[in-house]
């Protein structure tokens with residue numbers, strides 16, 4: 001359905017357009033002039049993308065979803081930074097070709113200063129959602145367009161960029177703006193989720209069924225109960241703007257103390273009363289990974305932290321691991337690719353995640369691709385993506401590749417040694433030129449990511465055998481570290497305790513007996529930490545409710561059988577269930593004394609020792 005927008009124009013909107021036209025004139029623009037069609041070079045655009053990497057990373061999947069809803073309507077979606085520079089666009093081929101003619105493409109600036117009244121530039125000037133239709137555009141060259149733009153705010157309330165849908169003016173649809181607004185809200189919520197992963201997060205709404213939807217309010221507080229950020233819905237429901245909310249506390253806004261709410265984290269939604277008296281349903285999460293202090297109620301928090309989520313967590317006492325972490329820390333944030341070696345299950349992916357989480361790109365995505373588990377035919381599309389109709393059987397709208405998905409964050413290529421040679425050449429080009437050309441696409445997409453690769457095969461040998469490109473090997477090998485196998489680590493006890501603490505396989509934190517640990521110390525662990533984790537999981541399932549420790553009888557039989565002999569114990573750690581000699585002697589003496597009615601001479605005779613010796617033993 002098409003509408004004549006002019007007739008429906010609200011007075012406020014009319015004022016927005018009038019003011020914008022006035023500004024355009026003061027910029028020295030003339031309606032009939034040829035617009036500024038300059039676009040940034042690929043390298044310049046890559047720098048801009050890097051500056052807005054969190055926005056780009058979180059907007060990209062939302063733009064894909066939005067496009068699914070407006071495909072085939074002769075339109076396009078554009079994402080700009082806060083200055084109006086288009087960072088990325090996607091849309092229908094026919095319209096993209098027309099849009100390119102007026103520089104509606106990545107690298108072009110659509111501020112009012114450059115293009116006069118237009119939805120992107122006017123949204124930036126007015127900090128509000130704006131539709132600019134047909135001849136409301138200041139420049140005649142843009143009169144064939146209809147554009148709907150919404151500002152995207154970062155979690156601190158600053159303008160981060162603009163999301164825009166532009167189409168042929170004849171195809172204007174009144175629902176477009178609602179879709180763009182919802183998409184912008186989605187991006188803002190994602191920015192909050194990644195920027196404020198720590199803290200007490202309350203998701204609330206007066207209707208419980210709206211929790212988990214775009215309608216929910218999201219407010220994050222620190223451990224002192226100060227508000228850190230709140231999305232638009234939260235601001236609306238609380239009746240205050242972000243600036244005013246910042247001076248409020250959890251207690252003042254929700255009538256609850258931090259520790260009371262932390263205790264309810266992870267439970268079903270609870271009822272809270274807002275300061276206005278309105279009752280809401282609230283779902284509470286709490287994460288304190290990087291927080292300096294945690295209230296005493298933390299022990300009751302059901303939400304689990306992710307094990308080994310930062311480099312510091314990986315330092316559990318093994319000197320080789322400490323050395324690896326120290327070396328990795330030196331290159332983090334310096335655009336140096338890291339190559340992780342090590343046996344299967346030794347923790348390569350965990351190290352890669354920790355590197356990401358401790359890097360300046362932590363707000364961006366962490367995208368892992370296992371090159372060994374993908375069939376050769378799929379690696380290409382999985383990694384590089386493909387354009388609409390690129391090949392028979394391709395998804396109608398094309399697919400975004402993992403490399404583009406990793407933009408702004410970290411790309412982790414696991415088992416890179418298994419990447420087919422043809423893909424190695426394409427990957428090398430991406431790493432050299434920092435652009436990706438999706439299969440069948442006309443244009444390259446600039447990308448910026450930190451690269452971490454892992455291999456449990458000896459990559460050098462594969463290079464020597466001609467199975468891995470030497471130039472790629474040197475590209476990915478900025479810093480090379482090799483994780484020690486579990487059997488060679490000196491911190492087995494700490495690793496076991498950490499897994500049991502984080503995973504809570506038994507639904508609670510349990511421990512291992514010393515004799516189990518002694519058995520573990522003799523095991524070769526071919527599956528390394530993954531195998532250890534599996535053994536602990538199975539053993540935990542064998543525990544009775546009152547058991548606090550995993551004992552040998554709880555271990556999987558095949559695991560004990562693997563050792564091929566009865567467990568023996570080393571001298572340094574006497575197993576707890578073997579009594580000490582002095583204790584055996586003491587109980588024999590007391591039993592004999594009891595049997596002889598406390599008569600020392602008779603007891604000494606019965607034990608075959610002198611009375612003096614018996615007295616000495618009784619004093620021990």
Ligand SMILES: Nc1ncnc2c1ncn2[C@@H]1O[C@H](COP(=O)(O)OP(=O)(O)OP(=O)(O)O)[C@@H](O)[C@H]1O
Nearest residue numbers: 307308314343344345346347348349350456529530
């Ligand atoms: N330092 C650690 N502390 C606790 N758990 C760990 C640690 N390192 C690894 N793990 C756990 O061990 C398992 C295997 O780890 P990961 O997947 O990182 O190994 P990998 O070397 O990448 O394995 P593969 O080569 O088979 O892909 C995971 O469940 C992970 O959570």
